Amino acid sequence: MQTLNQSKLYYRRLTVLDVITFVMVISFLFFTKGYLISLLLIVVYPISHSKVLVSETKANSDKIWVRKMDWDHYRKDHKIGLFSQYNSQVASHINQVNF
Numbered sequence: 110m111q112t113l114n115q116s117k118l119y120y121r122r123l124t125v126l127d128v129i130t131f132v133m134v135i136s137f138l139f140f141t142k143g144y145l146i147s148l149l150l151i152v153v154y155p156i157s158h159s160k161v162l163v164s165e166t167k168a169n170s171d172k173i174w175v176r177k178m179d180w181d182h183y184r185k186d187h188k189i190g191l192f193s194q195y196n197s198q199v200a201s202h203i204n205q206v207n208f
Contacts, residue, residue, distance in 0.1 A: 111173045111174065111175060112175065112179065113163070113175055113179060113180070113183050115183070115186065117165055118165065118166045118187070119163045119164060119165055119166070119183065120163065120164060120166060120189075120194060120195065120196060120197045121161055121162065121163050121180065121194045121195050122162040122163060122164050122172055122195075123162075123195060124162050130150060130154050133147075133150060134147045134150050134151060135147075137150070158177045159176065159177055160174045160175065160176060160177060161174070161175060161177050161180045162174055163175055163180060164197075166197045
């Protein structure tokens, strides 16, 4: 398991499982009582991860798997929001403002 360098800026990458779960949440909304399953997926899926895929903000950077608790700590230290963690543009903007 790799660790995050605090001096570099990272962002979270979408995985195939993230996309499949998102499609399942949307598709369950079309079924009777499907909103309950969708709600369950929305609540359970984010807390079920033990590792997340991250990458540096520079182009063509390597993808690395890190522990979710390390990523959450990194996000908190660098003030990266829950939804902006997937956006490499926001992370590079933070770099320009803070440094």
